[in-house]
Amino acid sequence: MSDRTDTELLRLKAALGEYSTRFDADLLESCSSTNSLLLERASRGAPSGSVLWALEQTAGRGRRGRAWISTVGDSLTFSLLWRFDSSISLDGLSLVAGLAVVDALSSLGVAGLALKWPNDVWLDGRKLCGLLVELQQSGSRVGAVVGIGLNLDLPAGASRLDQPVAALSDALPRPVDGAEVLAAVLTRLAIRFERFAREGFAGQREDWLACNGLAGQTVRLIEDDGETLGLCAGVDADGALLLRVGSVVRRVLGGDVSLRRAAQ
Incomplete structure (x- = not known):
């Protein structure tokens, strides 16, 4: 680890507070894909709550084969491993993950958030965040690796993308702190996933419908x-x-x- 990554991990632990014991976080200066690397670690027995955070991602993957490339300072890019009992249906898990992101950003004072089925978070109708959930069976447990890419600042070339995009810096009147945002999102993911394990998606469906950015359109x-x-x-x-x-x-x-x- 470098001095920079050590410092950021200490800041993350402090921001997590009482939830710091729930997560085992690793920060890389650069990697190809946090999801791919965390899936490899999951296959070797990484515990539930493992987090892989990258300052730069060079070969990230989105849905439908799209690339999600992040550069230092522009994007908060990380993956979380959460293990569920294999008897639980994981239908709707990506929707619940989106709800957790909305919860977290709302707690930081961000307004104008909405969800687009199945895995985007919008800010004022523009894409702010994307999610990718990949599953891995291991005995009586299923490991869900949830990859999240959230724009902190607008990336270079944003105007050439195939849909309007937004950044967190558009919505906050203060500098964006990646460790603070990550701590908020991880905390809400833990809360939402624990509830999901008890109730499935049905127990959080009304919450999702209240955030549906395309309702009736x-x-x-x-x-x-x-x-x-x-x-x-x-x-x-x-x-x-x-x-x-x-x-x-x-x-x-x-x-x-x-x-x-x-x-x-």
Whole structure:
């Protein structure tokens, strides 16, 4: 470790307070993908609560094969390993992770937050944060590796991206502190995941619906074989999207699909 990473980890531990014993955090100056590396560590028995935080990520992965590249200072990029009993359905886990991010940023004074199914956090209608959940079976337990990339400042070339993006610096009147934000998000993830283990997604569905940034709007569902226009009618108790097309409500599971506003 470098002096810089040691200092940041000490600051993270202090910011976590009573929750510091729940997490085993490691900070890297640079890595290819925090999710990939943490999945490797999970296969070797890393404990629940393991966190891999990178100041720079060079080959990060988003949904549908998209890249998530982060540079020092522009993005908070980390992955969390949380182990669940294999008897628990993990449907809707990415939605609950998004709720935890909203909880955390709201506690820091950020307004204008919303969620876009299945794994984006919006700030004033622009993408602020993306999530990627990958699962790994190990005996009677399932390890969920939750990767989160959150824009602290707008990255170079943001205007060329395929959707509007936002940064936390847009919403806070003070300098953005990565360790403080990470501590807030980890704490809320622990709270939400413990509740998820007891209640599944159904117990937090109403919370998610209250944050749905596309509620009642006309949207485009983009799939490999084409696009469908419909009204966003929320999600069901398993976290599946409910898309109203004419008089029919279609249930859409997560996977290799994308959801956008109709005009986007």
